[in-house]
Amino acid sequence: MDKKRIYADNAATTKLSPAVLQDMMPYLTDVYGNPSSLYSVGAQAKKAVELAREDIANVLGAAPTEIFFTSGGSEADNWAIKGIAESMAKKGKKHIISSKFEHHAVLHSLDALAKKGFEITLLDVHENGIVRPEELEAAIREDTALVTIMYANNEIGTIQPIKEIGAICKKHGVVFHTDAVQAVGNVDINVKEQNIDLLSLTGHKFHGPKGCGALYVRKGLRPEILIDGGAQERGRRAGTENVAGIVGLASALKLAVSTMDERNKRLTELRDYLIDDLLKIERSRINGDRVQRLPGNINMCFEGIEGESLLLMLDLNGVCASSGSACTSGSLDPSHVLLSIGLPHEIAHGSLRLSFSDDTTKEDVEYIAKCIPPIIDRLRAMSPLWEHIKENEKKGIV
Amino acid sequence: MDKKRIYADNAATTKLSPAVLQDMMPYLTDVYGNPSSLYSVGAQAKKAVELAREDIANVLGAAPTEIFFTSGGSEADNWAIKGIAESMAKKGKKHIISSKFEHHAVLHSLDALAKKGFEITLLDVHENGIVRPEELEAAIREDTALVTIMYANNEIGTIQPIKEIGAICKKHGVVFHTDAVQAVGNVDINVKEQNIDLLSLTGHKFHGPKGCGALYVRKGLRPEILIDGGAQERGRRAGTENVAGIVGLASALKLAVSTMDERNKRLTELRDYLIDDLLKIERSRINGDRVQRLPGNINMCFEGIEGESLLLMLDLNGVCASSGSACTSGSLDPSHVLLSIGLPHEIAHGSLRLSFSDDTTKEDVEYIAKCIPPIIDRLRAMSPLWEHIKENEKKGIV
Amino acid sequence: MAYSEKVMDHFANPRNVGEIENADGIGEVGNSKCGDIMKMYIKVDNGVISDVKFKTFGCGAAIATSSMATELIKGKTIEEALKLTNKAVMEALDGLPPVKVHCSVLAEQAIKAALSDYYTRLGVDPEPIVGKIEECNHEEGCACEL
Amino acid sequence: MAYSEKVMDHFANPRNVGEIENADGIGEVGNSKCGDIMKMYIKVDNGVISDVKFKTFGCGAAIATSSMATELIKGKTIEEALKLTNKAVMEALDGLPPVKVHCSVLAEQAIKAALSDYYTRLGVDPEPIVGKIEECNHEEGCACEL
Numbered sequence A, B: 001m002d003k004k005r006i007y008a009d010n011a012a013t014t015k016l017s018p019a020v021l022q023d024m025m026p027y028l029t030d031v032y033g034n035p036s037s038l039y040s041v042g043a044q045a046k047k048a049v050e051l052a053r054e055d056i057a058n059v060l061g062a063a064p065t066e067i068f069f070t071s072g073g074s075e076a077d078n079w080a081i082k083g084i085a086e087s088m089a090k091k092g093k094k095h096i097i098s099s100k101f102e103h104h105a106v107l108h109s110l111d112a113l114a115k116k117g118f119e120i121t122l123l124d125v126h127e128n129g130i131v132r133p134e135e136l137e138a139a140i141r142e143d144t145a146l147v148t149i150m151y152a153n154n155e156i157g158t159i160q161p162i163k164e165i166g167a168i169c170k171k172h173g174v175v176f177h178t179d180a181v182q183a184v185g186n187v188d189i190n191v192k193e194q195n196i197d198l199l200s201l202t203g204h205k206f207h208g209p210k211g212c213g214a215l216y217v218r219k220g221l222r223p224e225i226l227i228d229g230g231a232q233e234r235g236r237r238a239g240t241e242n243v244a245g246i247v248g249l250a251s252a253l254k255l256a257v258s259t260m261d262e263r264n265k266r267l268t269e270l271r272d273y274l275i276d277d278l279l280k281i282e283r284s285r286i287n288g289d290r291v292q293r294l295p296g297n298i299n300m301c302f303e304g305i306e307g308e309s310l311l312l313m314l315d316l317n318g319v320c321a322s323s324g325s326a327c328t329s330g331s332l333d334p335s336h337v338l339l340s341i342g343l344p345h346e347i348a349h350g351s352l353r354l355s356f357s358d359d360t361t362k363e364d365v366e367y368i369a370k371c372i373p374p375i376i377d378r379l380r381a382m383s384p385l386w387e388h389i390k391e392n393e394k395k396g397i398v
Numbered sequence C, D: 001m002a003y004s005e006k007v008m009d010h011f012a013n014p015r016n017v018g019e020i021e022n023a024d025g026i027g028e029v030g031n032s033k034c035g036d037i038m039k040m041y042i043k044v045d046n047g048v049i050s051d052v053k054f055k056t057f058g059c060g061a062a063i064a065t066s067s068m069a070t071e072l073i074k075g076k077t078i079e080e081a082l083k084l085t086n087k088a089v090m091e092a093l094d095g096l097p098p099v100k101v102h103c104s105v106l107a108e109q110a111i112k113a114a115l116s117d118y119y120t121r122l123g124v125d126p127e128p129i130v131g132k133i134e135e136c137n138h139e140e141g142c143a144c145e146l
């Protein structure tokens, strides 16, 4: 058999689109001037940056002056959360609401703030991996500085009721940030209609370059500066602009949005087909809501096996996937996301995330569907945990 | 005459080297995996990042585990300064020593810290643009948390006595950071021999990509994290790695260092030739020490004219240069660097920075030498300030 | 920080540069500390500005606004010249970057200063006619949005 | 987080997987909460480990270290098997990523647990011979440098 290579880890990062690279090339070659300088080469770079800003603003329903380029999603999250927290603290507001299954860029920013005296409320995300607006509303206090709830979860792909959350925040006059890193390019977003005050995105999740993202900041809001220095980004984010990256970010986003409807239809079908197929495996389960989830996201658990060994076996079969397994992250606890939806440790260890993109074909999915069951059989055959499960089954313990 | 284009603004940013782009290309095309993932495409990316880290460490005389990738010089400066300040504040040390002519990434970080109760001492840089080690030593106090002095100044190119400063800091047990953004690739650096504890660099100053830099942090030092999140960079700087950028950064640095001696010899000659030539212009002056300066840096003032209009005229003649003029930066005060070496406002407004690179030829320099005098004549002919200067001259006022 | 083509044209080929030997009025505004000085010379015939010249120390926008302002008042009556606003100068140049708005203010003031001088030489108190010429207050006057 | 070729070989083609019907000793270490369980079966003939098999729930390194550990003690005397350290297992695998060191510790412990069971079945107190088998203390035992 030919050596297959199927990339099913698009939620981690995507392949830079060749068309996007094409758009970037002038800025990796001839147009190398500094956008902040006066001469013509600089002016060309400046123009490219400003056009990119407009494009991104258009996609989000924002104004160009509300878009600030960053080095990626993590920086955008840090800036939004720490920046708003610090500026609201001056008004005596030191309470922040978030959810249990945010990305570490959010959770660890909140940890840092907790050490500085902020009080953090992490909302439950329940078994389906979705925040309940009424619980959010109940958590809002007089001194709530910020609500930060991700748009779509990176592991289990569940999409949050952002519009409802935005409306609640607006009603209570609380600033609302959303980490939309997984959602941008996959979901219709309009920051005005959804009452989003700040929104993080990163290019490499939608076939743009790595190391370039953006933060949308609603006009009038002034999060404290994270990276002080030069007058770039209207004095709010210093550093010589990554011009090629910025151009690529905008190009990729436009592309992603223009093909979104068609892709989502196709991927939803592939996803549901594969989920149904894999659910035939004994003691398997799908994690997170089946409907309110990203079109390209599958996250399942298979009892009795451990995620990393499943991944390695898949890799040996040419399939690149991901896991919320502890072993892949250097930590020993399984993914906080899987624990947050109530999975016990031993089940959470056996998780698999498959995430698709435009490049994913029906054949790929069929191949994956054929690949997985024998791997699971093999791993279970050598698993003492599976042995225990089976013994307990015989004894009538489920 | 042919339309010339001479780029003489390499201190602002440089052209990405085609050889470096070549090295980056695999990571902009096929090797798109996430370095933190488990499968083979990710492993290739991971390997590239770790090789780049080793290369950079080698150039600086550091260990690979002491190198942390950032989005550029500004982020590196912010992280080093704010990070060390915050961690030292816990030990009750809230005094920081720096100099008057640091880059804004440093000065504005210090401003932010001053607002949080840190006390900042800015050392004088005197007429020659060089910090005096004895003045630094005298400024050190019991509660000094950090000394941050740039390696070479970005406007006037003066090189600071880093080794002496490092030795003094070591003697007094004070952490020493240097913004070496302008020096790296142009000057021999060894962080161990020079007792440097933290060092910022950015790729786009030595023909590497924009939007990728690094911070060297001596083993054992733990500046507080600026960008919290994932476990990248050993848990100290979150964000999916800009793999192509990191590869380009290392490739460019290796290239710059391997050609350094030859380049410096050549550029020093060109520089001195042009300085001598331009000093023949009436009421012109060179800013900063003539010897202790970067080989590719010229910074001069021409009385009676304003820098931006000089730059625009040069641009019309195909020469891209830069100015410390207020008008180029959006501020109305002239460059704080030129004021710091004692220039009066009206003279500081008339400054010109020419900065060279490997690509600069003898012909380029000769062209510039021919280009400038008539432009200055023309601008002076329409300058009421020049008129006043001349009138005063006649009256015997200098 | 990009200039319009009009601005670049008036910068590269400024109209009315120079001095007028026996000017009827000379005005100078700005100061070298801030980086802009504009000096405007006018010749007045029967209430009409028959000639105008300028000298400017300053940035590209300062030179271009001086040039455009002189073009806009040349051949106009004093009344018309006094109505010239910095906005009109900016519009004639197809706009200016926000940080450069103060240059157009300076150009308007230079004209007023020259006309003040004209009236003063005639022994007429200029203030009721020309108004007070305030120094451009950089602190608040110039939107610095960069 | 890259595994050596040896690790990948022992992961992809683990040696001695399975159970021994009438094992002389069985040891199980680790727990499902932490994500690793190793179960080791041994057959002892005249003080020699004549056969050994394992079952492992865990990551690639857990499977590879189990496989290598069984290879290293098969045909060896009990004395020799008791001298096997986790370091020796790691070295035989051309190293492990720092976060995976605990897997090799687990493999060493699984052997000791099987031998303990062997002695216990013989009516001999295993502790003086085998030593105390401590649960891998993830908190400090496993350098987690990632």
Ligand SMILES: Cc1ncc(COP(=O)(O)O)c(C=O)c1O
Pocket (backbone or CB within 6 Å): A238, A239, A240, A241, B011, B012, B071, B072, B073, B074, B075, B077, B103, B105, B150, B152, B153, B154, B179, B181, B182, B202, B203, B211, B213
């Ligand atoms: C001395 C100095 N420090 C810091 C920086 C900031 O680097 P970057 O633009 O890569 O953030 C620069 C140049 O822009 C510089 O010249």
Ligand SMILES: Cc1ncc(COP(=O)(O)O)c(C=O)c1O
Pocket (backbone or CB within 6 Å): A011, A012, A071, A072, A073, A074, A075, A077, A103, A105, A150, A152, A153, A154, A179, A181, A182, A202, A203, A211, A213, B238, B239, B240, B241
């Ligand atoms: C939900 C979410 N937030 C933030 C990030 C961080 O983005 P970046 O890696 O570009 O910093 C990621 C992905 O890495 C993500 O999935």
